[in-house]
Amino acid sequence: MQAIDFLADPAQVAPPRTVRIDFDDGSFSLRSPVALQPYARCIGEWVERWARETPDALALAERTPDGDGWRRLTYGELRRDVGRVAQALLDLDLPPQRPIAILSDNAIDHAVMMLATMHIGRASCSLSSAYSRLTQDFGRLRGMLQLLGPALVYASDAKVYGPAIAACDLDVPCVFSANADQWPGGLDLAALRATPETPAVREAFEAITPETHAKYLLTSGSTGHPKAAVNTHRMLCANQQMMAQTWRFLEHRSPQAASPPPPEGDEPAWGGPAPAREAPVLVDWLPWSHTFGGNHNLHMVLAHGGALHIDEGRPAPGLIEKTARNLREVKPTLWFNVPRGFDMMLPLMEADDALAADVLSRLRLAFYAAAALSPSTWQRLSALAERVRPGRPLWLTTSWGCTETSPAITSAHWALDGAGCIGNPLPGMEVRFVPNGGKLEMRIKGVSVFPGYRDMPRETAAAFDDEGYYRVGDAGRLLDEARPERGIVFDGRVAEDFKLGSGTWVSVGPLRIELVSQLAPWVQDLVVTGHDREAVGLLVFPSPQGAAEPAKLAEALRAVLRRRRDEGLGSARCPTCALVLDTPPHADSGEITDKGYINQRAVLARRAGDVARLYDGSDAAVIR
Structure with missing residues (x-):
């Protein structure tokens, strides 16, 4: 290398x-x-610093509506907008201890609302726009908002997000960047941006402590109902x-820095100008x-x-x-x-x-x-x-x-x-x-x-062991027992692994990575099956190339299954059957997250019928 x-x-x-x-x-x-x-x-110290030191430097940019150019915001402009929106939030006299919920995709307005909220010691919570835009069933969104109990909701466009908000029966102020006049009592973010900042913003900012709640992030729900994880400053x-x-x-x-940082331990000293x-x-x-x-x-x-x-x-x-x-x-x-x-x-x-x-x-x-x-x-x-x-x-x-x-x-x-x-x-x-x-x-x-977790003492207690360690649920091992500085190797989710009917443990994470690599470029992802069964099976999500050429995908699957069997890898690493799925992972059902990775447990639960087909023995669609 x-x-x-x-x-x-x-x-x-x-x-x-x-x-x-x-x-x-x-x-x-x-x-x-x-x-x-x-x-x-606190987070706001970063905004304050760069607005003071590099006010003309670019902070955020997004495509203009026509897609041809960029809307840009410098650090000086960002601090100005954050201060004004923060003042508007203070003027609304919102109920304390309740967060600001943001329903929209990433955008400059989203960032300004989020940073303004945190700048005055309130918590924000950004929710995936998929729960509002990519479904007609707003049940999950309703449950999340009930969990949060927001003091105010922001969304980019009242036309786009209005139906979802209405379905959640919220009696709170709603702020929009577009079409606010089409929502009863809707507030226009542009008006909030025009609010003159007063010393009240600085007073609220100075009252923030490191333990102040900055954000609530909702867990994926892969191990149960979503929970609001507290993120402090x-x-x-x-x-x-x-x-x-x-x-x-x-x-x-900068070269004007008084002196370079000191070396650590036996590392070489830093010489010359910073x-x-x-x-x-x-x-x-x-x-x-x-x-x-x-x-x-x-x-x-x-x-x-x-x-x-x-x-x-x-x-x-x-x-x-x-x-x-x-x-x-x-x-x-x-x-x-x-x-x-x-x-x-x-x-x-x-x-x-x-x-x-x-x-x-x-x-x-x-x-x-x-x-x-x-x-x-x-x-x-x-x-x-x-x-x-x-x-x-x-x-x-x-x-x-x-x-x-x-x-x-x-x-x-x-x-x-x-x-x-x-x-x-x-x-x-x-x-x-x-x-x-x-x-x-x-x-x-x-x-x-x-x-x-916010307002969940039982779930919080279960998340930590008796010595105060957080139980993240992942497994790992040392790459080199004699040299731990060489790093940790991820060894899968403890909760994803399972035993075959023979009692043999199947390590899902490493097996999945091996197989996706061997099946490139035909397979986008796959889910490993076999809990309490006699053999490992695969539910396969084809890549666009694999979906366009199903015969070549099937040929690649057969070749990999045959090669692993011939290599004598053992039952835990040798799948015997595979089924190519004809529908992609379903985001609303939690099968895939916004980040694009597969939720193994959700797929197995939702597609239990496909798992049964794998082991039926007579289904012609199953590749063996």
């Missing part, structure tokens, strides 16, 4: 270091030996500081209703005075082309995505070297999360980078986290040989490995772990 120069520079990226602690009960933990440095008191600000101490290029300061700060530039579609897009990515931009170009595209047919256009125009420095997003961009870039060169020209890294990157995708991205920017290998990296940890727990801040490693604990975090059913369950302590 060709070396990536800046990864060897401790002024740019922290060297991989970790400490292992063994316990008498057979468990052990890993933590960073580096102390967490001071961090911001402490969690969110500390998490960005953790990552900045690891990706040090984010913290590069390099200029590198503000991150992103093109990002990941929804702010989830922690990856709303906390990790948006907050990284705000924490470091960067620019976020809101991507109206998605990893879906007919929308991925919009993403490609935006990436080409902006030329981001960091590229965050889920594996499906990279999978759908690759064919476009592989067919157009000029596009690939534009997209990759300024990239420091391509970062994948929410699911593992398949080996074939890893290889194709690396080969593409070598072709269009020879001598500058692309850093492919990842981390591991969740909604309840705001989100990052680990970081793979070194060159990896391939997918699977999720890095090591960030400063301020500890990962404990507890034996559980043949695996090592990972449990978490640290400054960015949530205090609990």
